[in-house]
Amino acid sequence: GDSVTQMEGPVTLSEEAFLTINCTYTATGYPSLFWYVQYPGEGLQLLLKATKADDKGSNKGFEATYRKETTSFHLEKGSVQVSDSAVYFCALKGGAQKLVFGQGTRLTINP
């Protein structure tokens, strides 16, 4: 079945550092790919998405490119802020219309 594997956390960085959170997937067909973020005490929020190969999703300085050849959708940000501290989930939606999540990566940014 469809699955998502994320870089294990927790990840701790200093403010203004470069961020990469790796995500790879296994799916039949051509899934849509997502990054969701969960801030402390809040629900899951969509951060960005990509629907086809080579698409780049972006939002709030975060970017991720749909790489079909490597089945990856790595999340990047050039300069992180303390307010980016949260848990980040990579997810895919395939033909079954079911959103499948990775296990999440906890990110902590220190001032």
Add this chain to the structure above:
Amino acid sequence: EAGVVQSPRYKIIEKKQPVAFWCNPISGHNTLYWYLQNLGQGPELLIRYENEEAVDDSQLPKDRFSAERLKGVDSTLKIQPAELGDSAVYLCASSLNPLKASGANVLTFGAGSRLTVL
């Protein structure tokens, strides 16, 4: 616009007691999902509704869990009796009908209901 509304936010019960969670999706969203999120894990789908029909309930433990969406809007998820291992966050999400929406069908999540079973 109001988002997906869930209640209660927190619930503490003793094992073997029943518990119910309520979800009001975004207006106009035909598809409703219940997800289970264990501590430190990603959410896992329990059940998906298209209007009032449960179209995917393969992951719902039917011996103790039940769900309904009688009028195709609000939904209730029930556990009876609850077990210690049911302690988790229960998330509700909604989206437009995937067969009618163009592009990626984005789910909008509620804040979740955190259950603690003692």
